[in-house]
Amino acid sequence: MAPVLQTSQPWVEKYRPKQVKDVAHQDEVVRVLTNTLETTNCPHMLFYGPPGTGKTTTALAIAHQLFGPELYKSRVLELNASDDRGINVVRTKIKDFAAVAVGSGQRKGGYPCPPYKIIILDEADSMTEDAQNALRRTMETYSKVTRFFFICNYISRIIEPLASRCAKFRFKPLSEEIMTSRILHICKEEGLNLDAEALSTLSNISQGDLRRAITYLQSAARLFGSSISSEDLISVSGVIPKEVVEAFLAACKGGNFDLANKEVNNVIAEGYPVSQMLSQLFEMVVEADDVSDEQKARICKKLGETDKFLIDGADEYLQLLDVASNTMRALCNMPQEFSYDC
Structure with missing residues (x-):
């Protein structure tokens, strides 16, 4: 053998x-x-x-x-x-x-x-x-x-x-400096070439998890060879491209439901996991300078509720559409929907 x-x-x-x-x-x-x-x-x-x-x-x-x-x-x-x-x-x-x-x-x-x-x-x-x-x-x-x-x-x-x-x-989450140092050591041992942007991307998408970062790196090396770009790492990680999330949020800001619905259909058709979409949307909303604290609170509350519904087995398309409509209401300062409790 x-x-x-x-x-x-x-x-x-x-x-x-x-x-x-x-x-x-x-x-x-x-x-x-x-x-x-x-x-x-x-x-x-x-x-x-x-x-x-x-x-x-x-x-x-x-x-x-x-x-x-x-x-x-x-x-x-x-x-x-x-x-x-x-x-x-x-x-x-x-x-x-x-x-x-x-x-x-x-x-x-x-x-x-x-x-x-x-x-x-x-x-x-x-x-x-x-x-x-x-x-x-x-x-x-x-x-x-x-x-x-x-x-x-x-x-x-x-x-x-x-x-x-x-x-x-x-055990503390690993800082970007520590992760970068370890990843560069592995790249040297394996003969890989990563530029500064790819290193930063790898650190961001792995979120302090060194095991995940090394797995992404090995997957990218197997698929794309010794020279690995930021786009290569994103494609193997399952992370949704930033422009997709930005387009979704922009459609909600525009107040056009048909456009928002189109972006929802795009996310579902591409096979992106909605739970990942919620996670990246949360980060983008929290860091947005043109969104008020009250609007952020309304949106994040809905994201939390939707995440729970998805865990319980709810339909991804309907839940993301619900997030889109509620995000649109919050960003356009429309009143919240009334709920009738028995």
Whole structure:
């Protein structure tokens, strides 16, 4: 069998930091965890923050630095959102793994190998409340031989009894400078050419998510070769071109419903996701200088309601048309529609 080419590896994995000290932009987290690795006295941990900021990378790096490749598989249990992590799994798989004691700490291959195991629960905020409650007792009972690492985007979805048992680490969104630096490093390694405009575009469309930025970059490189433009990145990202959103908003400002309806049909016909349209329209309305605060409030209120309707399965065309008519009313200072409550 022919060997698998290295180029087939996703760049997200290829350039994933292997050590905690290499994680970008999370200086406070890295400093504390580096000290933790030196003492090997590791508490239960809760990593939270936006996606693509290094939470999972940090958890995996800690586990690899503590146990090395030899003991990693026997000492570390990884469960993410694709695994069943209901109450039955907590009572069986997690509890069984947590209950088994390990030998006293002996260094192997230069790794500390402390006398405990690690359970990494990625996307922990998607676990049911019952499953989280079932974990409380497991954490207390087996804390001498097992450490839990919880990874989530929203700490508010982790029940307080679990959160209070963990050392909490907040991961910040990555700044444009940090992202640009990392992307330029990958471009140098892969022989890509990105100009300043393309770099800025990549940072904007990925919104502080480095994983998303690297994925867009690899997709564009596969499609367009080594020289990548701003337009190439937009086309692979699913972001709606700025001129489409501007044309929609301009039609609403003009007060011509037929023109607005035409723009709505254009968005639907092109297959653009309406949820993405709402997101970009929100940003454009908020930054607009020629729209009053009251008008912005009316429009943004409607955008929020429409987003909820779309999540509930409403028709995209009708919802975007509703947004267009309400935006037109707000921008033309027409009175709001009356609602009749029973």
